[in-house]
Every structure is written in structure tokens, then in C-alpha cells.
Ligand SMILES: [Zn+2]
């Protein structure tokens with residue numbers, strides 16, 4: 001199943017690159033388990049639930065397209081600074097471009113994106129997960145200082161107030 005998913009992941013990424021040449025093929029992660037999520041996405045990582053994939057072999061390719069459409073939208077967001085939440089117009093347009101109907105209802109209990117918080121320093125933009133974001137927020141409230149310093153520009157890495165879910 002993993003091989004098949006990798007194949008779909010590569011195939012769909014190539015279609016995205018034909019629309020958006022700057023698209024960097026996301027890494028794949030198979031750590032999702034249980035019944036909650038079939039897939040999740042970050043800009044450069046797509047998470048696939050192998051247990052659910054095994055049970056839904058016929059329809060799981062759509063989950064791969066669903067997550068990659070999120071990755072696409074997030075990577076574009078890094079370029080434009082505009083992040084759309086959830087399954088809005090931008091995500092829907094991308095699903096159509098990939099040949100899928102932009103419906104979010106399917107057999108799976110849930111497919112979603114990892115809630116991420118967008119941070120910026122002078123040289124780059126990056127995303128943090130909810131746990132690290134909360135740690136940084138607590139630190140700032142307590143000390144008044146930023147938790148993260150960028151290793152490249154040595155500047156403070158600040159939360160932009162933008163999050164994506
Ligand atoms: Zn989604």
C-alpha cells in the first residue's frame with residue numbers, strides 16, 4: 001500500500017508542477033494511525049494513514065490529491081503571504097485542476113490539515129505546530145521575549161498572527 005501511495009503522491013505532484021512549477025514535492029509521513037484522520041498536510045509534508053488506506057484502497061487516491069492540494073495551497077501561501085483556511089475557493093480550484101470534485105465529504109471520518117502557525121524572521125517564513133507555538137507563546141508572556149532566534153539571520157522569529165487549519 002505504501003508503494004502505491006508513493007506512486008500516487010509522485011504522480012499527482014507532477015500534475016501540480018505542470019500548473020505550478022515551483023512546487024516542491026512534499027515528504028511523505030506514515031505516522032498517522034487510528035480512525036480520526038485519513039490524511040493531514042503541512043506545506044512540505046503530507047501525512048497518510050496506512051490503516052485507513054488499506055481499508056479504502058479504491059478511494060484513497062482522492063485523499064492523496066486532497067492533501068497535496070493543501071500542500072500546494074500552503075506553498076503558494078508562503079510566496080504570496082496569503083493563507084486560506086480549510087477548504088476554501090483556492091483549495092477547491094486546485095482539486096478541480098487535479099481532476100477531482102472539490103467535495104470534502106467522503107467515506108473517511110476526517111481528513112484535515114495540521115494546525116500550523118506561521119512565523120517570520122528577516123530571512124524566511126516557517127510553520128510551527130500547535131505544541132511548539134504554545135510553548136513560544138507561554139515564554140513570551142512570561143519573559144516578554146521571543147522564544148526563537150533564526151540560525152541564519154540571527155534575528156528574532158516572530159509569530160505573524162496567521163495560522164492555518
Ligand atoms: Zn482538507
Ligand SMILES: [Zn+2]
Pocket residue numbers: 121122123124150151152153154155
Ligand atoms: Zn532568519
